[in-house]
Amino acid sequence: xxxxxxxxxxxxxxxxxxxxxxxxxxxxxxxxxxxxxxxxxxxxxxxxxxxxxxxxxxxxxxxxxxxxxxxxxxxxxxxxxxxxxxxxxxxxxxxxxxxxxxxxxxxxxxxxxxxxxxxxxxxxxxxxxxxxxxxxxxxxxxxxxxxxxxxxxxxxxxxxxxxxxxxxxxxxxxxxxxxxxxxxxxxxxxxxxxxxxxxxxxxxxxxxxxxxxxxxxxxxx
Amino acid sequence: xxxxxxxxxxxxxxxxxxxxxxxxxxxxxxxxxxxxxxxxxxxxxxxxxxxxxxxxxxxxxxxxxxxxxxxxxxxxxxxxxxxxxxxxxxxxxxxxxxxxxxxxxxxxxxxxxxxxxxxxxxxxxxxxxxxxxxxxxxxxxxxxxxxxxxxxxxxxxxxxxxxxxxxxxxxxxxxxxxxxxxxxxxxxxxxxxxxxxxxxxxxxxxxxxxxxxxxxx
Amino acid sequence: xxxxxxxxxxxxxxxxxxxxxxxxxxxxxxxxxxxxxxxxxxxxxxxxxxxxxxxxxxxxxxxxxxxxxxxxxxxxxxxxxxxxxxxxxxxxxxxxxxxxxxxxxxxxxxxxxxxxxxxxxxxxxxxxxxxxxxxxxxxxxxxxxxxxxxxxxxxxxxxxxxxxxxxxxxxxxxxxxxxxxxxxxxxxxxxxxxxxxxxxxxxxxxxxxxxxxxxxxxxxxxxxxxxxxxxxxxxxxxxxxxxxxxxxxxxxxxxxxxxxxxxxxxxx
Numbered sequence: 001x002x003x004x005x006x007x008x009x010x011x012x013x014x015x016x017x018x019x020x021x022x023x024x025x026x027x028x029x030x031x032x033x034x035x036x037x038x039x040x041x042x043x044x045x046x047x048x049x050x051x052x053x054x055x056x057x058x059x060x061x062x063x064x065x066x067x068x069x070x071x072x073x074x075x076x077x078x079x080x081x082x083x084x085x086x087x088x089x090x091x092x093x094x095x096x097x098x099x100x101x102x103x104x105x106x107x108x109x110x111x112x113x114x115x116x117x118x119x120x121x122x123x124x125x126x127x128x129x130x131x132x133x134x135x136x137x138x139x140x141x142x143x144x145x146x147x148x149x150x151x152x153x154x155x156x157x158x159x160x161x162x163x164x165x166x167x168x169x170x171x172x173x174x175x176x177x178x179x180x181x182x183x184x185x186x187x188x189x190x191x192x193x194x195x196x197x198x199x200x201x202x203x204x205x206x207x208x209x210x211x212x213x214x215x216x217x218x219x220x221x
Numbered sequence: 222x223x224x225x226x227x228x229x230x231x232x233x234x235x236x237x238x239x240x241x242x243x244x245x246x247x248x249x250x251x252x253x254x255x256x257x258x259x260x261x262x263x264x265x266x267x268x269x270x271x272x273x274x275x276x277x278x279x280x281x282x283x284x285x286x287x288x289x290x291x292x293x294x295x296x297x298x299x300x301x302x303x304x305x306x307x308x309x310x311x312x313x314x315x316x317x318x319x320x321x322x323x324x325x326x327x328x329x330x331x332x333x334x335x336x337x338x339x340x341x342x343x344x345x346x347x348x349x350x351x352x353x354x355x356x357x358x359x360x361x362x363x364x365x366x367x368x369x370x371x372x373x374x375x376x377x378x379x380x381x382x383x384x385x386x387x388x389x390x391x392x393x394x395x396x397x398x399x400x401x402x403x404x405x406x407x408x409x410x411x412x413x414x415x416x417x418x419x420x421x422x423x424x425x426x427x428x429x430x431x432x433x434x435x436x437x438x
Numbered sequence: 439x440x441x442x443x444x445x446x447x448x449x450x451x452x453x454x455x456x457x458x459x460x461x462x463x464x465x466x467x468x469x470x471x472x473x474x475x476x477x478x479x480x481x482x483x484x485x486x487x488x489x490x491x492x493x494x495x496x497x498x499x500x501x502x503x504x505x506x507x508x509x510x511x512x513x514x515x516x517x518x519x520x521x522x523x524x525x526x527x528x529x530x531x532x533x534x535x536x537x538x539x540x541x542x543x544x545x546x547x548x549x550x551x552x553x554x555x556x557x558x559x560x561x562x563x564x565x566x567x568x569x570x571x572x573x574x575x576x577x578x579x580x581x582x583x584x585x586x587x588x589x590x591x592x593x594x595x596x597x598x599x600x601x602x603x604x605x606x607x608x609x610x611x612x613x614x615x616x617x618x619x620x621x622x623x624x625x626x627x628x629x630x631x632x633x634x635x636x637x638x639x640x641x642x643x644x645x646x647x648x649x650x651x652x653x654x655x656x657x658x659x660x661x662x663x664x665x666x667x668x669x670x671x672x673x674x675x676x677x678x679x680x681x682x683x684x685x686x687x688x689x690x691x692x693x694x695x696x697x698x699x700x701x702x703x704x705x706x
Contacts (some may be wrong), residue, residue, distance in 0.1 A: 163286075
């Protein structure tokens with residue numbers, strides 16, 4: 001019935017190349033998370049600042065990031081900005097797009113986490129003589145990060161999955177880019193993409209496992 | 222910037238693209254939710270050990286990029302000579318993708334119903350089915366619905382990827398117009414606005430429900 | 439009586455078995471439609487007109503083929519990466535999609551003799567200062583992923599050891615990036631380059647010269663084992679040239695000197 005002979009050795013020969021791509025994928029995902037976390041904390045601070053313009057800016061960012069497709073955001077970072085003469089390389093455009101997306105979702109996670117921390121704690125801190133910044137940094141922030149840890153881990157997995165969208169803006173060094181190029185050359189779609197799927201799965205699982213171990217160390221009571 | 226050669230004809234073309242996005246989303250979310258409920262209930266009933274194979278398969282759908290899933294799904298249907306149109310392939314892959322996330326939401330919802338409540342129901346003489354129908358379903362819905370709305374919107378946005386298979390949805394329609402008219406920024410902005418207009422009100426409604434039904438507020 | 443029964447049953451068996459062994463050529467003729475995979479963001483080979491209907495050389499070529507077979511043509515738009523899955527799954531019968539006949543690909547699909555030949559041209563953004571193929575050294579260059587020219591250009595960039603190569607998934611994205619200045623130059627088929635520059639929609643780009651790559655012969659393709667259909671397609675391509683239809687279509691969509699489809703000094 002199946003009129004298709006699998007050419008697996010062709011795919012396995014390309015494995016080292018694909019693993020190199022997997023490293024680039026992991027690198028972009030990690031970088032985008034670091035940038036995204038920094039941006040998300042800034043956006044959260046903006047929202048808490050009480051300044052209308054700042055919190056309006058933060059809300060706009062979060063809503064755009066959460067209500068348009070990631071593919072659209074990455075495409076925009078490359079071709080949209082290109083219209084203004086701002087030229088981001090595929091690598092940078094992909095990083096900017098994912099970091100923008102991460103920041104939006106993470107800021108929303110932080111907002112949810114903040115709501116779970118009773119206001120009375122801040123007030124108690126203040127009455128002990130802490131400044132607002134001290135109260136936030138020493139009392140609220142540690143708890144917020146603990147509550148938000150699981151969503152942050154999920155976002156990291158998302159970031160890995162989103163890197164695959166780089167092929168649409170000319171990215172050819174990450175796992176999806178390399179897989180697609182191998183496929184275009186030989187037309188052996190199934191073999192190459194099946195192998196890529198396995199590698200993505202392993203990366204995602206390793207990251208989740210690492211996050212669990214980290215959480216166990218960091219959040220011991 | 223507003224000096225554009227975009228015609229009403231082209232806007233209609235974009236609207237068709239948006240309709241395709243909505244159609245793919247509607248089919249996938251409907252099928253994915255039904256499957257997700259079945260898988261979710263199965264996972265709770267079977268327990269972690271017996272449901273492990275199912276959990277593993279569903280986990281794969283959440284750990285592999287959707288783009289790879291779509292290309293792979295298309296290659297599989299090609300090898301099996303099923304001859305599916307891109308629309309069918311897209312909907313099947315997206316449904317399974319939705320089901321994977323949905324089963325997680327359903328499981329969370331069911332497990333959020335206190336065991337004592339369920340035991341009380343059963344000791345009142347309710348059957349398993351009655352317990353599910355009259356006790357678990359209403360309570361679990363409250364927990365699950367906001368997350369489910371989030372999932373629906375997520376699938377709507379992720380459906381942009383079906384353009385890879387040649388389906389002309391909203392983003393692909395925009396790209397075609399960009400190719401012809403060479404006004405990338407303007408057309409992409411319109412495309413972004415359409416996504417936003419579809420997604421934002423529903424997201425807000427979900428947020429409202431979450432706030433209203435949240436037990437801690 | 440006995441003889442006629444025997445003859446009838448023999449006839450019946452022949453009909454039945456021959457139906458069971460119907461190949462793709464028979465399937466196309468009996469179904470009455472020929473489904474062609476065509477790439478529609480590859481002008482002048484395939485594109486869309488103002489009302490977004492498919493037009494181009496490949497579209498006309500598919501229509502001619504359908505006419506020869508006595509069936510109606512159906513154009514199935516496939517992005518470059520989806521040409522093969524579309525064929526494998528039986529969604530299309532033939533690819534009329536400017537597909538380079540590489541040996542690597544022929545391991546997977548059946549290629550006909552060439553039905554078109556491209557020469558490679560360098561198109562550059564005027565600000566980049568690229569005036570010839572050699573000027574591309576050290577610049578950011580790109581091409582459509584997986585095409586003949588992309589593979590050759592990427593190797594060239596590696597050989598130069600300077601500059602950057604970027605593959606885009608569609609030809610349209612390559613020219614968009616080029617006109618925005620994201621790419622300094624691209625190598626594409628000269629027909630595609632001229633068609634894109636001629637539209638006037640990409641300000642600031644120009645065809646600056648030829649690329650010293652071999653001629654890119656493109657073939658029709660179908661399933662590897664469909665010899666009957668491949669035979670028919672080969673003859674069809676031959677007839678298109680013989681009857682002057684190839685030259686006519688070339689004049690309609692491209693213009694200029696009609697490229698030869700034969701290679702000197704070797705049979706195929």
